[in-house]
Amino acid sequence: MNYKIKQLKNLLLSIFILSTPTIPQSSLAKEINFIPRAWAGLSDYQFKQSPRKGALPDGSDFPEVKFDATFLMTGIGLTSIYDHFYIDFSYQDSSEEEDSFSSANFYEKFKGDRRDYSATLGMKILDYQGTIYIGYKNGKTSGKGNKGTQLTFKEDGFFIGANYGWIIADSGLLAFNIAYADLDGNLKEVPGPVYSSGLGMNADSETKGLSYGISWTSTITEKIGYSIALDANEYEFDHLKDDSASTPLPDKIEESLYTGKISIFYQF
Numbered sequence: 001m002n003y004k005i006k007q008l009k010n011l012l013l014s015i016f017i018l019s020t021p022t023i024p025q026s027s028l029a030k031e032i033n034f035i036p037r038a039w040a041g042l043s044d045y046q047f048k049q050s051p052r053k054g055a056l057p058d059g060s061d062f063p064e065v066k067f068d069a070t071f072l073m074t075g076i077g078l079t080s081i082y083d084h085f086y087i088d089f090s091y092q093d094s095s096e097e098e099d100s101f102s103s104a105n106f107y108e109k110f111k112g113d114r115r116d117y118s119a120t121l122g123m124k125i126l127d128y129q130g131t132i133y134i135g136y137k138n139g140k141t142s143g144k145g146n147k148g149t150q151l152t153f154k155e156d157g158f159f160i161g162a163n164y165g166w167i168i169a170d171s172g173l174l175a176f177n178i179a180y181a182d183l184d185g186n187l188k189e190v191p192g193p194v195y196s197s198g199l200g201m202n203a204d205s206e207t208k209g210l211s212y213g214i215s216w217t218s219t220i221t222e223k224i225g226y227s228i229a230l231d232a233n234e235y236e237f238d239h240l241k242d243d244s245a246s247t248p249l250p251d252k253i254e255e256s257l258y259t260g261k262i263s264i265f266y267q268f
Contacts, residue, residue, distance in 0.1 A: 031082070032080060032081065032082045033080070033081040033082075033267060033268065034078065034079070034080055034081075034267075034268045035078070035079040035080075035081070035265050035266065035267050035268070036076070036077070036078050036265065036266055036268075037076070037077045037078070037079070037263050037264065037265035037266070038074075038075070038076050038077075038263065038264055038265075039073075039074070039075050039076075039077075039092075039227075039261045039262060039263035039264070040072070040073065040074050040075075040261060040262060041072075041073050041229075041259055041260050041261025041262060042070055042071070042072060042073065042259070042260055042261075043070065043071045043072075043073045043094065043114070043257045043258065043259040043260075044068070044069075044070055044257070044258045044259075045067070045068070045069050045070070045071055045094075045097075045114060045141070045255075045256075045257050046066075046067070046068050046254075046255070046256045046257075046258075047065070047066065047067040047068075047141070047153070047253075047254070047255050048064070048065070048066050048253070048254045048255075049064065049065040049066075049250045049252075049253045050064060050250045050251045050252045050253070051063055051064050051250065052199070052247060052248050052249065052250050053248050054247070054248055055196075055198065055199060055247035055248050056196060057196050057198070062199060062247075063103040065101055066101075067099045067101070067110065067112075067143070068099060069097040069098065069099045069112065070097065071094035071095055071097055071113070071114055071257075072094060072095040073092055073093070073094050073095075073114075073259060073261060074092065074093060074094075075090060075091060075092030075093070076090070076091055076092075077089060077090035077091070078090075084123050084124045084125075085121070085122070085123050085124075086120075086121075086122050086123075086124075087119070087120065087121050087122075088118075088119070088120040088121075088122070088135075089117075089118070089119050089120075090116075090117065090118050090120075091115075091116070091117040092115065092116050092117075093113070093114075093115045094113045094114040094115065095113065096111050096112065096113045097111070097112065097113070098110065098111050099112075101145075106194065106195065108145040108146060108147045108149055108192065108194070109145065109146045110143045110144065110145045110146075110149070110151070111143065111144055112141060112142055112143030112144070112151070113141070113142060114139070114140070114141045114142075114257070115139070115140055116137065116138070116139040116140075117137070117138055118135055118136065118137035118138070119135055119136050119137075120133050120134070120135035121133060121134055121135060122134075122135075126164065129164060129165050129166070129167075129173075130162065130163065130164040130165075131162060131163050131164075132161075132162045133160070133161055133162070133179075134158065134159070134160050135158065135159055136156070136157070136158055136159075137155075137156065137157070137158075137159060137181065137183075137209075138154075138155075138156040139154065139155050139156070139235075140152065140153070140154045141153045141154075141255065145192055147192040147193070147194050148191075148192025148193055148194075149189070149190065149191050149192040149195065150188075150189075150190040151188070151189055151190075152186075152187075152188040153185075153186075153187050153188075153237075153253075153255060154185065154186045154187075155181075155183040155184070155185045155186075155207045155209065155235055155237075155255075156183060156184060157181060157182055157183035157184050157207070157209075158181065158182060158183075159179050159180060159181035159182075159209065159211070160179065160180060160181075161177065161178055161179025161180065161211070162177075162178065162179075163175055163176060163177035163178070164176060165217075171218060172216055172217055172218030172219075173216070173217045173218070174214070174215075174216055175214070175215050175216075175217065176212075176213070176214055177211070177212060177213045177214075177215070177231070178210075178211065178212045179209075179210075179211040179212075180208075180209070180210055180211075181207075181208070181209030181210070181211070182207075182208070182209075183207040183208070183209050183235070184204065184205075184206075184207060185204065185205040185206070185207035185235070185237045186202070186203070186204055186205070187201060187202075187203050187205065187237060187240065187253060188201065188202045188203075189201040189202075196247075198246045198247040199247065200245075201240075201242055201245060201249060202242055202244065202245075203240040203241060203242035203245070203249055204240070204241050204242070205237040205238060205239060205240045205241070205253070206237075206238050206239045207235055207236065207237050207238070208235070208236045208238070209233065209234065209235050209236075210232075210233075210234045211231065211232065211233045211234075212231065212232055213229055213230055213231025213232060214229070214230055214231075215227050215228065215229035215230070215231075216228045216229075223266055223267050224264065224265070224266050225264075225265050225266075225267075226262065226263060226264050226265070227262070227263040227265070228260075228261075228262055228263075229259075229260070229261055229263065230258075230259070230260050231258075231259055232256065232257070232258050232259075233256065233257045233259075234254070234255075234256045235254065235255045235256065236252070236253075236254050237252070237253040237254070237255070238252065240253070
């Protein structure tokens with residue numbers, strides 16, 4: 001095995017938005033290793049809320065709501081490894097960006113941001129080139145309109161997933177990742193004074209999350225490596241419940257983030 005492959009075996013780390021690293025092959029020594037990392041990237045954020053049927057005072061439908069913004073994402077993480085197992089913690093936050101909502105009778109400009117954190121416990125399989133993992137994640141999107149509307153969308157709960165990678169041309173690891181999350185969601189909307197007060201919502205929901213992505217990971221020095229990743233996180237909020245709501249709730253709410261990022265990591 002040449003030196004470059006040994007480097008890769010010792011430093012492979014696939015960075016995804018669910019923080020599921022491909023851990024190094026250092027288990028024979030059964031030492032505890034620590035790998036801090038930092039990343040930056042761009043995320044295309046999309047939000048869609050179906051019409052609220054009959055929710056306006058005259059009995060007409062409140063229209064579909066859509067937001068689309070591009071966030072600058074930055075984050076940090078730490079992975080600890082022992083034998084075949086690892087535990088990982090990560091946190092990321094976004095810049096504050098703008099988008100607007102408009103319909104025949106309403107127009108409002110919103111500023112919002114996004115933050116996520118997660119904890120993951122995983123195990124290496126398939127000659128250290130595959131990983132299975134479980135974990136907990138919490139995500140929150142916040143927005144505020146120039147006419148007083150406040151929006152908060154949250155999801156939190158547990159996920160399960162796997163990834164697998166191939167060493168390409170003795171120079172790096174190409175890896176694929178997929179995970180499914182069973183989450184609890186909360187969607188809070190406080191309408192500004194230009195809207196009917198009956199449009200307020202503080203609803204809990206059953207939330208499904210699907211994450212998938214691809215990454216390229218390689219080394220810079222014996223201790224330092226980098227990863228370039230493209231990944232997607234899609235959430236679907238179903239069966240909304242709000243006992244205090246005075247008007248019909250939307251049938252479906254969807255939220256998604258499509259992210260490209262570059263990570264740097266170091267192995268102690």
